[in-house]
Amino acid sequence: MIVAITGGTGFIGSELVNHHLKNGDRVRVLTRRKPEAWNNGGSTSFFEGDILTNQGLEAFVDGVDVLYHCAGQLTETSKMRSLHVDGTQNLVDVASQRIGHWVQLSSVGVYGPVSEGVITEQSPINPVGEYEITKAESDVLVLNAADRGGFSCSILRPSNVYGADMNNQSLFSMINMIERGLFFFIGKPGASANYIHVDNVVEGLVLCGTNPAAKGKVYNLSDYCIMEDFVQTISEALDCRMPMFRIPEYPIRWVSKVMGGISKFPLTQARVDTLVNRSVYPIDRIQKDLSYAHVMSMGNGLRQLVAAYKSRQRREAR
Secondary structure, three states, X not given: OEEEEEOOOOHHHHHHHHHHHHOOOEEEEEEOOOOOOXXXXXXXXXXXXXXXXXXXXXXXXXXXXXXXXXXXXXXXXXXXXXXXXXXXXXXXXXXOOOEXXXXXXXXXXXXXXXXXXXXXXXXXXXXXXXXXXXXXXXXXXXXXXXXXXXXXXXXXXXXXXXXXXXXXXXHHHHHHHHHOOXXXXXXXXXXXXXXXXXXXXXXXXXXXXXXXXHOOOEEEEOEEEEHHHHHHHHHHHHOOOOOOOEEOHHHHHHHHXXXXXOOOOOOOHHHHHHHHOEEEOOOHHHHHHXXXXXXXXXHHHHHXXXXXXXXXXXXXXX
């Protein structure tokens, strides 16, 4: 099978590349510049190109069985629309009638900042923030192209993706606070920890790309436990005491609002939102349709993350 991956050198995309190479597939990776060091084996073909300019896209997609669109911009707001919307439109235009199936890596963020309740694939789309808005528009472009017969498609919407090699430092900061005895819970007990390990995201993407039952479907993907269990697992992996201190939500929100402009102040509004959120993203549909099962449990994933944190601490101490 020939697969093509945008964002193939990124956090999720590189793991997806590894998975398909282990399966013996031929993998194409779109990149603006070929990496100097690449240890994924000789079956990876790099195609120099750019979805922002259409450069190199025809050769990249021609004859591909499955295209995974994993390219994304997480940090630079000014670049999100050009990549997520304009870039996706360019890729759609070129890929139509040239590929078999398109798998879109999206986000549960397209449903909006839901603070409580159950969010399913039938929940209304209500994105807030440039990342979420542009990802939602990107999804629509793909769905519309599939409706016109350009290719079949599946969309995977994971919650917060984590793993040892992630660029996002929020969970590592949380681990550090727990280790130093500075972490505290906010608001009432029972908040949701909605995270999904990168290995599980790759499993979901591959099922969307290879199982015919996924065609035309949108799938949410998340793992879940209450925040107290989440923190306890981290504490046990650190071999330190479980935090017990708890502060009401509204005083902390006031502090985070007042102090949020200070560089490196840990309690931003977004982090408070995460620590008090009570939403849940069931995965019944992907389990039923594609026989999906987690390949990495929340407990094992967090223990792996703590091990990576400890290794980094040792390197920095040298």
